[in-house]
Amino acid sequence: MTQPNRTILIDDEVFAFLQRHSEPLVDSPNDVLRRLLLGGAQPADPAGSRSTGALMPFIEAGLIAPGDALHHTQVRLKATHTARVTADGWIEIPDGRAFRLPSPALKAQVGYDVNGWGQYVHTESGRPLQSMRKQLGL
Incomplete structure (x- = not known):
């Protein structure tokens, strides 16, 4: 509903x-x-009617697959934050919250405003999301 x-x-x-x-x-x-x-955070939508996430064009282009990992490392704090890409292009963080865009997802993890496009790295390819975004012309 x-x-x-x-x-x-x-x-x-x-x-x-x-x-x-x-x-x-x-x-x-x-x-x-x-x-x-x-x-x-976006509310859980068991009916599956939420909009597609910002990473859907990456999935459609074959640059990212559902279930792939993203990570951001805070070198000075020796902390690494991870997330997973959902089948509908959202970013899900370990506490179960899902975000349509990378920046709010990463902010939820680090506690301050941060450019998720520039700071999240696609673990499987080793490429920052921003690099992939430029490749797609977004």
Whole structure:
């Protein structure tokens, strides 16, 4: 069962705030609110009706396969954060939360804003997601 869309009215100052905290041409106002208020996590969708994740074009191009691992290493902290790519192109972190985009997923792991495209590495190929993204012209 899909949830109905809700309409809320916001003033210009709040809208400007949402724009400052969005990734241009990627985030909707709802994405920004979800990231800021709920840590970016998407609700589990047992019906399978969620939208495709940002990594779906990589899967379709054969650069990434469902189940492949992503990792980010914090050298100074000697910490490595891992994630898995789902069949619908989402990024799932070890605590079970899934994210449509890499940056909110990595932020949930490291605790601060970070460019997931530039910092996550596709473990199987050793390539940063950003490198693959450029290859696809995205």
